[in-house]
Amino acid sequence: MIQLNSLKARLQNSVAARGGVPGDGQYEQAIRDAVADFNNAATRMKVTSLAIQSGTATYALPDDLVKFVKLQSLTHHDPTLVISSDGLIPISPGFEEFVNIEGVTLRITPTPTYTMTRELWYGAGHFETEGAYAEMTEREAAIILLLAQSITLSFQANVAAGALTSEQIGDERVTRESIARDTQKQADGYLARYREAVKGYVGTLTITE
Numbered sequence: 001m002i003q004l005n006s007l008k009a010r011l012q013n014s015v016a017a018r019g020g021v022p023g024d025g026q027y028e029q030a031i032r033d034a035v036a037d038f039n040n041a042a043t044r045m046k047v048t049s050l051a052i053q054s055g056t057a058t059y060a061l062p063d064d065l066v067k068f069v070k071l072q073s074l075t076h077h078d079p080t081l082v083i084s085s086d087g088l089i090p091i092s093p094g095f096e097e098f099v100n101i102e103g104v105t106l107r108i109t110p111t112p113t114y115t116m117t118r119e120l121w122y123g124a125g126h127f128e129t130e131g132a133y134a135e136m137t138e139r140e141a142a143i144i145l146l147l148a149q150s151i152t153l154s155f156q157a158n159v160a161a162g163a164l165t166s167e168q169i170g171d172e173r174v175t176r177e178s179i180a181r182d183t184q185k186q187a188d189g190y191l192a193r194y195r196e197a198v199k200g201y202v203g204t205l206t207i208t209e
Contacts, residue, residue, distance in 0.1 A: 001134050001135075002133045002136040002137075002138070002140075004028070004031065004132060007141060008027050008031060011027050011145060014145070014149055015152040015153055018156050019159065021155050021156050022152045022156070026152065027152065033147075033148075033151060034145070035126050035128070035144055038198070039066045039126060041202070042143075042198055043066050043067055043125060044125075045121065045122075046121075047119050047120065047122075048062055049117050049119055052108070052114065052115065052117065053112070055112070055113070057108055057109065058105045058106065059105065059106045059108075061101070061104050061106050061122075062122065064127040064135075065122045065125075066124060067122060068101050068122055069122050069123060071099050071121075072118040074097055075091070084114035084116040097109070106120070140201070143194065143197040143198060143201060146191075147191065149187075150190035150191040150194060153183055153187035157184035157187055160180035160183060161184075
């Protein structure tokens with residue numbers, strides 16, 4: 001388990017605020033944005049069970065779902081039979097079932113007329129609960145912090161660039177331009193390191209069921 005406050009403290013130590021930037025909220029937002037990016041880039045495969053009920057079309061999805069993969073096939077060896085807890089249910093040879101994701105809900109069309117448990121395969125991400133990421137490892141946290149550092153340095157670079165005006169001349173303008181350029185270069189460096197780290201991390205992933 002990794003605490004959000006711990007990640008924020010590590011980020012503040014690595015990218016010190018300059019002129020109030022990043023602010024406290026920006027540090028936290030940078031971490032959350034970095035976690036969201038990592039979730040999409042390095043999704044973990046998970047399997048859970050859905051208790052399908054006759055007459056019920058919609059079901060709550062797991063909180064940590066990032067990507068839907070598949071819902072267990074309704075039929076097994078015989079495409080005309082559903083093996084449910086209510087017994088064998090015959091279906092027509094041309095029967096089609098559609099699964100749609102509607103926000104945090106899964107919808108099955110047509111509405112099931114059977115009761116059974118079906119496995120749901122999905123890509124999982126890190127989900128913040130009570131200020132912590134329960135399943136995040138230290139290795140993942142280190143990778144995520146690389147992107148958070150890039151984001152917060154970009155905040156500072158944007159502020160430095162925004163402070164440039166046509167009235168500023170001589171050494172002052174040169175200094176401001178240099179700060180903006182060098183800070184963005186640092187941000188780009190952390191972004192490149194993050195992308196390389198993600199590539200290495202994804203190469204070690206395995207699917208667990």
